[in-house]
Amino acid sequence: MTQAKQGDKVKVDYTGKLKNGSVFDSSASREPLEFMIGNGQVIPDFEDAVVGMNPGDSKTIEIPAVRAYGPRHEDLVIAIDREQFPPDINPEVGDQLQISQPDGRASVVTVTDINDSSVTLDANHPLAGEDLTFDIQLVEVA
Numbered sequence: 001m002t003q004a005k006q007g008d009k010v011k012v013d014y015t016g017k018l019k020n021g022s023v024f025d026s027s028a029s030r031e032p033l034e035f036m037i038g039n040g041q042v043i044p045d046f047e048d049a050v051v052g053m054n055p056g057d058s059k060t061i062e063i064p065a066v067r068a069y070g071p072r073h074e075d076l077v078i079a080i081d082r083e084q085f086p087p088d089i090n091p092e093v094g095d096q097l098q099i100s101q102p103d104g105r106a107s108v109v110t111v112t113d114i115n116d117s118s119v120t121l122d123a124n125h126p127l128a129g130e131d132l133t134f135d136i137q138l139v140e141v142a
Contacts, residue, residue, distance in 0.1 A: 002141045004050050006038040009142040012050060017133045024127065032139045043068055046134060053138040063132045072129030079118040091119050 004010050011032040016025040027033050035041040037051060045063045053059065065071060085091065095111040099121070113120035 002054065004037060004053050004138060004141050006051065007036065009034065009036045010050055010138060011140040011142075013137045013139055014046075015135045017135075019131050019133075024130075024132075043132075046136070049134070049136060050138060053136075055138050055140055058135070058137040060133060060135050063134070065129050065131050068130065068132045069125040069127045070129075072124050076123040077112070077120065078123075079113075079120045081118055082114075082116075085119065097121070 011034045013027045013032050014025075015023055015028065017023050033042070035047070037047055040047075043063060045061065045067050049059060049061045089097075091097065091111045091114060093111055093114060097109055097111065098106050099109055101107055107123050109121040109123045110126065111119060112122045
């Protein structure tokens, strides 16, 4: 059997869970995740876990928040005056919006709260601050 190694294109089935057991992502209802080991397309610890696996092998890994999407930063949560929103945008909690930073970069933010005077935007990754558990099965090494 061919063990997965750096530079290999692989396909994996996976389920990602939070500490409380809730599933945040899974390939169960779609095609396996395909990536090249060493290209940085997935979280490094996820990538490293696949190295040495043979097709059909399964394993469960835990990735602490600091090695996944990093800690949650409260300074990335801001309240914006509703009047600053263009009139054609009617934000709702859970919406993801793209905003321009002062340096011209674009950032994706999530609307987390709305009241009469302001809209709260969170620029943290939705999984920031979360320890992650992945059940991984190697499907194929190309």
